[in-house]
Amino acid sequence: MSEQRHYIVANGTIIDVEQSNFFTGSIEIQDSKIKRIFPLNEVLPEEIPVIGAKGKYIIPGLIDMHCHIKEQFAPHFLASGVTTVRNTAGNVFMIKNLIHAPMDAPTPRVYSADRMIDGTPGQLGPTSFGNFVTDNPEEARKEVRRQVGVGAKFIKLYGWVNREVMEAVVDEAKKYDLEVSCDLIHSKDLHALDAAQMGVTWLEHASGFAQALYQGWYPMADQTPWSHLNWEQPDERKINELCQRMIAYKVKLCPTLVIFDQVDQYPHIWDTKNKVRESLEKENILIEHWLNMSVQHKQLKQQFAKLNHFTKVVAKTYFDLGGLVVTGTDTPALIWTFPGMSLHRELELFVEIGFSEMEALQAATVQAAKSIQLENVGSIKEGNIADLVLLNNNPLEKIQHTQDIHFVIKGGKVYSQEEILRHVPSKAYVANQLNEFEKEWETVEK
Template identity: 65%
Template sequence: MENLLIKNGTIVDVENGVTFVGAIEVKENKIKRIIHQGEVLPEGIETIDAEGKYIIPGLIDMHCHIHEGFAPHFVASGVTTVRNLAGNVKLLKNLIEKPDHAPTPRVYAADRMIDGSPGQWGPTSYGNFVTDDPEEARKEVRRQLEVGAKFIKLYGWIKRDVMEAAVDEAKKHNLEVAIDLLNSKDVTALEAAEAGVNWIEHASGFAQEMYKGWNLFEDQEQWSHINWEHPDQEKVREICEKMLAHNVKICPTMVVLDQPFQYPNIWSPKNKVIESIESKNHPTEYWKSHEELVDKIKEQTAVVNNLTKAIAKTYYDLGGTVVAGTDTPALLYTYPGMALHRELELFVEIGFTELEALQAATVNAANSIELNEIGTIQEGKIADLVILNKNPLEDIKHTRDIDLVVKGGKAYNQEEILSNIPSEEEINRNLQAFMEEWEAVHAK
C-alpha cells in the first residue's frame, strides 16, 4: 500500500473534545504523523485535500450481527469496526481474516450464544447452544475459546447456575461475558452483575430487578400500574448505583426499540447506503416479515423503550461505561452501518452532548474492549478515519454526511465500498461450505 496524506482538514480530537486544522500522514495501515498548521508537509505521496471538512475516527458498532452480504454497508457508513454479539466465528472467518484496508469492518466476535432450554432461537445449532447443565456450559466456553471467540455471549433463558458456571469458566481464560436479558424470566441485571457478567446488552434485565416477578411473558394487565412511559427515576438511579459497584458496561441499542416504536414513521434518510441495503433481499425481506408483527413488537418495545433511555443516561451520569450499538439487523429497519447514526442521534436526544455521543462510538467503545489501536486519531494508531462534510460537534446528524472513508490506510468513496458487495451466489456458496463443514463435525 502507498502512503497517504490528508491535508487541511479539521481534525476532531474525540478524547479531549477539541478540533484543529492539520494534516494526517498515513504509512501503510497506520497514522505515521499528525502535522499541525505551519509544519512542513511531505511531498510526493498521494494527497487528499480535506479543506472545509471534518475528520473523525472510524465509528464502532458495539452490538450487531454481521453478515457477509451487508458487511460493506457498515464501512460505507463510516463504521470501520463491529462487535458481533453471537453467531459463529467460523462462519465469519472470511470477514475476520480480511486485511486491515479491506472495505469491510474489523470484526470483534463472540461465537454462538449460550441459552437455556428450550432455547429462544430453537434447539442447539451453529448459532446457539442450549443447555441447563453447568458443566456443559463450561465445556462450551472452552470450545469457543479454542475457535477464537473474543468474548462469551449469554442469552435470556439461561438458568442462574449455568450463567454462574459460564462466567466462572470465562474468567479463568480472561474472557469477558455479555448477556441479553430482554426475555429473561429467571435472571435480573443485578443478579448477572453479581455473578461477574461484564456487559448488559440492551440495558436489559433492569425492569426484572426493579419490579420483581415482571417479565415480558407475564400478563401485563397485573403490571398496568407501572408508568413505563415515564420511568421511576428514583428506582432507575438506585439500580444504576448498584450496577456501577460491579463495574458492568452497558450497550443500550436504543435504535432497535425506537424503529418499531416509530413505525410506520421509521427513521430512513435517503442516501446511497440505505438505497443499496433496500435493494437487497437480505435483510429487507426479514424486516418486511416483521411488519406483520409490528403491533406485538410495539407493545413489547413500549414497555422498555423509555426505561432503556433512562438507564443509559443515568448510568453514564453516574460514571458508568455506556457505548453505542444497534443490534443490526434485528426487528425493523436497523440499517447496517447507518443505524449507528440514528443511535448517536438518540444519545443526543436523551441528553448526551454531541461529543459524548461521538465518544460512545469511538474512544469509549474502543477502550471498553481494549482495542487500543483504534478509536482516536493519534500517531501509531490504525488509520481508520471518516471525512465528513460538516462538523459533527455542532450537530450529530452530520456524522452521516460522509465524503470519504479511510479504512486501514486506504481511502474510499461510498460508491467504491458498495461495489464490493458480494453476489448472492458467492454468499450462498460460502454458507453452504460452512454448513457442510459444520455438519461433518457435529453429526458425530
C-alpha cells in the same frame, strides 16, 4: 479513490475524541497506520502526495458495539463509516472471511463472540450453529472451552439461562480472560443485578434493569398485574439507586436504543434515502426480513415499545453517574435496523437523551474501543490504525452530520462509498458460502 499507501490528508478539522477537542491539521498515513499528525501551518513534506481535506471534518472510524454481521451486508457498515463491529453472537465459522480479512478490506474489522449460550428450551429453538442450549453447568463450561478454541473474543449468554449455568460460564470464561455478555430482555428468573453480582461484564440492551425494579415482570408475561406502571415516567430514584449498584460491579452498557425506538415509532420509522439504503433496496438485502417482521408490529410494540423511554432513562442515568455506555444497534434485529446507518440513528438518540455531540462520538469511538481493549483504533493519534471518516460538515454542531460522508479510510486505504458498495457480494457467492459453512459445521459437530 487514491491507491497511495503513503500520503497526507491535509488541512482538515481533526476531531480529537480522546481530549474532547478539535483542531485544524494534517494526517500522514503510511501503509495501514497514522505515522504523524501535523498541526496547522507546519510545513508538509513536499515528496509525499496530498489529499486535500480543507473544509472537511475528520473523525475516527465508528464502532458498532452490538450487531450480528454477515458477509452479504458487511460492506454497508463500512460505507456508513463503521470500521469496526462487535459481533454479539452468531457463529465464528460463518463469518471467518470477515474476521480474517486484510487490514484494508472493504468490510469492517470484526470482534466476535461465537454462538450464544441459552437455557431450555431455547429462545431461538434447540441447540444449533447459532445457539447452545443447556441447563447443565458442566456442559456450559465445555462449550466455553470450545468457543475459546475457535477464537471467540467474549462469551454471550441469552435470557433463559439459569443461575447455575451463568455462574459456571462466568467462572470458566475468567480462566481465559474473556468477558461475559448477556441479553436478559426475556429473562423470567434473572435480572441485571443478579448478572452483575455473578460477574457478567456486559448488559446488552441495558436488559434486566426492568426485571430488577419490577420483580416478576418480563415482556412476555401477562401484563395485567403491571398495568399500573407508567413506562413513560419510570421511577428515576429507583433507577438511580440500581445504576449506582450496577456501577459498583463495573458493568458496561450497550443500550441499543435504536431497536426499541424503531418499534415504538412504527410505522413512522427513522429512515434515510442515501447510497447505503439504495444498495440494500437494489440487492434486496434484509428488506424482506424487515417487511415480514413488520407484519408482527402489534406484538412487537406490546413487548418492546414500553422499553423505549425506560431504556433511554437507564442509559443516561448510568452515564451521568460515571458508568460506561457505548453505542450499538443490534442490526439486523427487529425492524429496519439498517447496517451501518442505524449507528448514526443511535448517535442521534444519544444526543436526544442528553449526551453532547462529543460524548456521543466518544461512545462510538474511543470509549467503545477501550471497553474491549482495542488499543489501536477509536482515536486519531500517531501509531493507530488509519481508520478514519471524512465528513462534509461538522458533527459537533449537529450530530446528523456524521451521515454526510465524503470518504472512508480503512486500514490506510481510501474508499468512496460507491467503491465500498461495489464489493457487496453476489447472491450466488452468498449461497455458495452458506453451503460451504454447512459442510464445515457438520464436521465440527461430529
